[in-house]
Amino acid sequence: MSALLEVRDLVKEYPVRRGLLRREIGSVKAVNGVSLTLERGRTLGLVGETGCGKSTVGRCLVRLVEPTSGAVYLDGENLTEMSGRDLRAARRRIQLVFQDPYASLDPRQSVGAIIAEPLHLHHLERGNEQARIANLLDLVGLSQSVRDQYPHELSGGQRQRVGIARALALEPEVIVLDEPVSALDVSIQAGVLNLLEELQQRLDLAYLFISHDLSVVRHVSHEVAVMYLGRIVERVDADRLYSSPKHPYTKAMLSAVPVPDPRIERSRQRIVLEGDLPSPLDLPGGCAFRSRCWKQTDRCAIGPSLIDEQGHAVACHHPELE
Amino acid sequence: MNEVQPQTSATIRTRSTFWRRFTRHRMAVLGAVILTLLAAACFGATLVAPYPRDQQDLLLGPVAPSAEHWLGTDELGRDYLTEILYAGQVSMLLAISVALIATSIGVLIGAVAGYRGGWIDDLFMRVTDLFLVVPAIALLALALQGLGHSPLAIIIVLSLIGWTYIARVVRGQVLSLREREFIDAARVIGATDRQVLVRHVLPNLGGVIAVNVALAVAGTIIIESTLSFLGFGIQPPESSWGNMLSQASGLIGTPKVYLLYFPGLFILVTVLAVNFVGDGLRDALDPRSTASSASSRGYS
Amino acid sequence: MSIASDGALLQVEGLSVTFRSRDGDINALRDVSFGMAAGESLGVVGESGSGKSLTSAAIMGLLPANAVVSGSIRFMGRELLGAKESELRDLRGRRMSIISQNALTALNPVHTVGAQIIEAIRVHDDRPSRRELRDRALALLDLVGIPQPSSRIDNYPHEFSGGMRQRALIAMSVANEPDLIIADEPTTALDVTVQAQILDVLARIQERTRSSLMLITHDLGVVAGVADRVVVMYSGSIAEQADVDDLFHQTAHPYTRGLLACLPRLDARDRSTSLYRIPGFQPSPSDRPDGCTFHPRCDVAKPGLCDVDAPLLIEVGAGHIARCHLAVRHHPRPDGSDQ
Numbered sequence: 001m002s003a004l005l006e007v008r009d010l011v012k013e014y015p016v017r018r019g020l021l022r023r024e025i026g027s028v029k030a031v032n033g034v035s036l037t038l039e040r041g042r043t044l045g046l047v048g049e050t051g052c053g054k055s056t057v058g059r060c061l062v063r064l065v066e067p068t069s070g071a072v073y074l075d076g077e078n079l080t081e082m083s084g085r086d087l088r089a090a091r092r093r094i095q096l097v098f099q100d101p102y103a104s105l106d107p108r109q110s111v112g113a114i115i116a117e118p119l120h121l122h123h124l125e126r127g128n129e130q131a132r133i134a135n136l137l138d139l140v141g142l143s144q145s146v147r148d149q150y151p152h153e154l155s156g157g158q159r160q161r162v163g164i165a166r167a168l169a170l171e172p173e174v175i176v177l178d179e180p181v182s183a184l185d186v187s188i189q190a191g192v193l194n195l196l197e198e199l200q201q202r203l204d205l206a207y208l209f210i211s212h213d214l215s216v217v218r219h220v221s222h223e224v225a226v227m228y229l230g231r232i233v234e235r236v237d238a239d240r241l242y243s244s245p246k247h248p249y250t251k252a253m254l255s256a257v258p259v260p261d262p263r264i265e266r267s268r269q270r271i272v273l274e275g276d277l278p279s280p281l282d283l284p285g286g287c288a289f290r291s292r293c294w295k296q297t298d299r300c301a302i303g304p305s306l307i308d309e310q311g312h313a314v315a316c317h318h319p320e321l322e
Numbered sequence: 323m324n325e326v327q328p329q330t331s332a333t334i335r336t337r338s339t340f341w342r343r344f345t346r347h348r349m350a351v352l353g354a355v356i357l358t359l360l361a362a363a364c365f366g367a368t369l370v371a372p373y374p375r376d377q378q379d380l381l382l383g384p385v386a387p388s389a390e391h392w393l394g395t396d397e398l399g400r401d402y403l404t405e406i407l408y409a410g411q412v413s414m415l416l417a418i419s420v421a422l423i424a425t426s427i428g429v430l431i432g433a434v435a436g437y438r439g440g441w442i443d444d445l446f447m448r449v450t451d452l453f454l455v456v457p458a459i460a461l462l463a464l465a466l467q468g469l470g471h472s473p474l475a476i477i478i479v480l481s482l483i484g485w486t487y488i489a490r491v492v493r494g495q496v497l498s499l500r501e502r503e504f505i506d507a508a509r510v511i512g513a514t515d516r517q518v519l520v521r522h523v524l525p526n527l528g529g530v531i532a533v534n535v536a537l538a539v540a541g542t543i544i545i546e547s548t549l550s551f552l553g554f555g556i557q558p559p560e561s562s563w564g565n566m567l568s569q570a571s572g573l574i575g576t577p578k579v580y581l582l583y584f585p586g587l588f589i590l591v592t593v594l595a596v597n598f599v600g601d602g603l604r605d606a607l608d609p610r611s612t613a614s615s616a617s618s619r620g621y622s
Numbered sequence: 623m624s625i626a627s628d629g630a631l632l633q634v635e636g637l638s639v640t641f642r643s644r645d646g647d648i649n650a651l652r653d654v655s656f657g658m659a660a661g662e663s664l665g666v667v668g669e670s671g672s673g674k675s676l677t678s679a680a681i682m683g684l685l686p687a688n689a690v691v692s693g694s695i696r697f698m699g700r701e702l703l704g705a706k707e708s709e710l711r712d713l714r715g716r717r718m719s720i721i722s723q724n725a726l727t728a729l730n731p732v733h734t735v736g737a738q739i740i741e742a743i744r745v746h747d748d749r750p751s752r753r754e755l756r757d758r759a760l761a762l763l764d765l766v767g768i769p770q771p772s773s774r775i776d777n778y779p780h781e782f783s784g785g786m787r788q789r790a791l792i793a794m795s796v797a798n799e800p801d802l803i804i805a806d807e808p809t810t811a812l813d814v815t816v817q818a819q820i821l822d823v824l825a826r827i828q829e830r831t832r833s834s835l836m837l838i839t840h841d842l843g844v845v846a847g848v849a850d851r852v853v854v855m856y857s858g859s860i861a862e863q864a865d866v867d868d869l870f871h872q873t874a875h876p877y878t879r880g881l882l883a884c885l886p887r888l889d890a891r892d893r894s895t896s897l898y899r900i901p902g903f904q905p906s907p908s909d910r911p912d913g914c915t916f917h918p919r920c921d922v923a924k925p926g927l928c929d930v931d932a933p934l935l936i937e938v939g940a941g942h943i944a945r946c947h948l949a950v951r952h953h954p955r956p957d958g959s960d961q
Contacts, residue, residue, distance in 0.1 A: 049813035049814070049815065049816075050784070050813050062510050064506050064509060064510060088512045091510065091511070091512045092512065095510060095511070096507075096510045098503050098506070098507060100503060103502060103503040103504065104503040104504050104506070104507045105504055105507070106504040106507075106508075106521075106522050106525075106526070107504075107526070107609065107610060108525045108526055108528075108607075108608075108609055109525075110609075117508070117511060117513075117521070118511040118512065121511060121512045121513055121517065122512060150609040150610070152609070152610045155903045157903060163507075166507070166511065167511075169511075170511065170512075185669035185670055185840065185904075186669065186840065186842075186881060186884055186885060187669060187880065187881060187884055187899075187900040187903075187904075188903060189884070190884035190885075190886075190897040190898060190899045190900070191899040191900075191901075193886065193897055194896045194897055194899055197896060198896075212813060212814070213886075214814065214888055215843075215885070215886045215887060215888040216886050218886060218887075218888055218890060219886030219887075219890065219897070220886075242888065252815060253814055253815055254888065255818075256814040256815050256817065256818035257814050257843070257888045258817075258841065258843030258844050258846060258847050259843055259846065259887065259888055259889050260842040260843045260845075260846050260870065260882060260885055260887070261846055261870055261889075262846040262847070262866045262867050262870055263867065263870075263871075264846075264889065265843075265846045265847040266847075270818055270822075272815075272818050272819055272822050273815050273818075273819070274769075275769060276783045276785060276786060276816075277783065
């Protein structure tokens with residue numbers, strides 16, 4: 001049986017141009033062979049730091065970015081080969097919620113018009129549109145009175161709920177959530193996270209939850225994939241990732257996340273990584289993490305592949321022991 | 323570009339708030355009132371004008387403003403106010419037509435070039451560069467020499483030259499709008515390029531377009547005067563504010579120099595009023611300009 | 623330690639900031655009082671709009687022109703409110719300095735990083751020779767953990783990564799060994815591993831120069847690791863102030879409790895059910911509710927009390943105050959000590 005969403009060997013290259021004639025001098029692989037699977041009703045967390053390619057993966061899934069190679073299967077159908085009418089139909093099934101709820105809402109449209117737009121575009125709910133909008137507002141916990149308001153009149157949390165309602169209007173099966181709470185204040189963030197969880201249970205949604213915030217990912221995900229410079233370096237169910245990370249990068253990242261408890265903070269061993277992320281134009285050969293890794297040896301000159309052992313996949317020659 | 327927009331309660335509300343925002347702009351309301359009165363007077367000249375058109379009174383000759391002739395008369399004894407009102411028909415029609423045609427062409431080309439990019443954009447940029455290096459006045463004079471001096475010819479030529487400016491402005495705006503996330507959001511929910519342009523790009527250009535129509539109206543009136551001055555504009559017996567101005571220019575240094583001021587004054591008042599209306603439209607088209615007093619962004 | 627430890631270094635008393643606007647006055651900051659001892663780390667926590675950044679702007683004398691300030695800010699025995707601009711300029715950068723969150727815009731793109739650090743030194747000390755200035759800049763870059771400073775000093779800001787720019791900015795801020803460093807969300811735009819590096823640098827600098835650190839942040843996790851004492855702000859006033867352990871373990875104010883409860887935790891045992899959610903949102907300064915500003919969102923608010931009377935700051939334990947009618951008082955610690 002195939003998964004609801006399956007991503008196979010996704011690659012996105014960007015050409016790098018220099019000089020007056022804008023000659024192509026090479027290319028950067030923002031995403032370098034990423035494979036994922038996602039089941040109905042489940043959440044896969046995709047974590048990594050700025051520039052690791054996690055957002056590009058999300059954008060490839062909804063075809064906002066055209067992948068260079070690889071395939072995205074939705075229920076066995078290859079999205080990357082679709083165009084025109086088929087693509088429009090497939091778009092209904094996979095939706096994206098953006099990070100910045102202000103930038104992703106047209107400032108000149110009222111909330112009602114924003115939520116109605118996907119219905120118009122797909123000729124849905126004709127004659128029944130007002131009731132459907134009311135129902136969507138209800139679903140995301142907004143009062144009916146916001147319908148005639150404009151994005152600038154709403155709070156950050158309300159705006160993000162409008163973005164979620166717009167995505168839900170098409171009754172998708174998969175929602176890519178690209179940093180959906182990182183622009184929100186903590187007290188607002190909790191409400192949106194709870195809402196997402198509630199919607200998942202009610203509508204049996206599958207989420208790809210993209211975030212740099214490991215605490216949030218821990219809270220929402222069933223399974224987590226960690227990305228570093230365009231590749232997945234570790235993938236396992238959430239509990240095991242947090243209790244026994246195998247990749248040194250995951251370990252360092254987890255140790256760097258502050259915990260809101262001064263007593264725990266004082267006793268924690270923090271792994272402070274040396275140096276910066278290498279430039280994607282000038283990657284070290286072999287394992288991309290080896291320039292910053294405290295465990296690196298000569299073996300690391302040959303890139304490790306992602307090897308799955310009992311459901312815990314890691315790409316490292318010297319993984320931590322479980 | 324005639325996408326049928328479904329009438330939801332939201333769009334109706336937009337219309338009423340549009341008026342509320344516009345009427346808050348006092349100078350814009352004043353401008354609109356003045357423009358309406360001027361247009362009514364000019365286009366209703368047959369009813370409003372104190373004398374019939376072209377009624378000469380050779381015995382009277384040129385006289386200074388008086389109770390019978392508010393703005394005086396010209397050498398042929400024609401009532402100057404009547405002349406100005408009839409000339410206004412031509413000037414206003416010309417200015418509004420050119421502004422609307424040039425802006426439509428410019429918005430369409432600029433929006434497509436900015437949104438699609440690639441070779442379309444390159445081609446567009448080269449063409450507008452061409453327009454920039456060729457002196458517009460010379461081009462105008464040459465074209466009108468060939469086409470004749472009818473108002474229609476002038477409208478066509480001015481529109482064909484005038485679109486490049488607004489096209490450049492629109493292209494720039496679209497380039498930055500294209501990067502905005504709500505455009506991506508529209509594509510994700512399945513909007514085609516054309517739908518994105520019509521639903522999201524053009525409405526966000528409303529302010530820019532309004533201001534440009536105003537500028538183009540003002541600019542056209544002024545260019546038409548310049549052309550008349552040079553002898554390439556509307557030719558007598560047809561009259562416009564521009565050629566009244568140029569005909570009166572011979573009177574500089576004589577006591578009758580006031581004949582120069584009146585058409586000038588009408589041009590000035592019209593241009594100012596149009597500009598105020600343009601400003602008002604820009605604000606009225608932006609929902610954020612009514613930001614409620616409760617908003618307190620800016621400090622934390 | 624008394625409440626608002628008697629401010630050997632900094633004593634803010636009854637600080638209020640009002641903005642004059644066409645729609646009436648906006649009381650953005652109301653009656654804020656706290657103190658800082660030398661060498662201390664104070665965390666100022668709050669959500670956007672709570673007034674935390676405004677507090678630091680008031681201390682630095684960098685408020686916009688339409689702000690009306692009242693109260694008192696005493697720094698090293700000198701009153702800053704009403705002080706001459708020349709006097710403030712002399713203090714800024716030399717005695718106190720600010721590290722802002724926007725490392726990209728805070729650096730001038732047309733000058734090298736080295737030149738900007740040297741400029742920061744020279745503003746307050748024009749005696750050193752060029753050789754000396756360059757050596758000091760190199761030492762500063764080394765201090766903030768920029769590898770191979772001698773090959774990096776002549777780089778332009780765009781050649782630095784986000785984390786390195788933040789370090790360069792820190793180097794500029796501490797160039798004259800200020801007594802007070804105000805760090806306004808210094809790590810908000812950065813990734814966790816870079817955040818760890820930056821916090822590490824700040825701790826190292828503080829240890830070396832014995833300076834005090836005022837860390838303004840929305841992140842309770844960062845505060846738990848860095849601060850000795852914490853001020854929690856809500857809607858323009860102080861909601862709670864305590865030693866870091868008391869704040870997290872003897873939390874007195876319902877807002878602070880809510881903030882802690884709504885955080886997803888990395889050290890959670892499993893994928894827990896749902897997070898606590900503080901209902902509603904922070905009121906805008908022009909539209910605050912009567913009584914306690916937090917009462918519409920509070921789950922213990924008492925009708926007839928909290929929606930009528932504005933609570934005062936009350937002492938709930940040693941050095942621990944909270945602005946709440948129903949603040950939870952300290953219970954004795956298990957080992958019997960209460961400082």
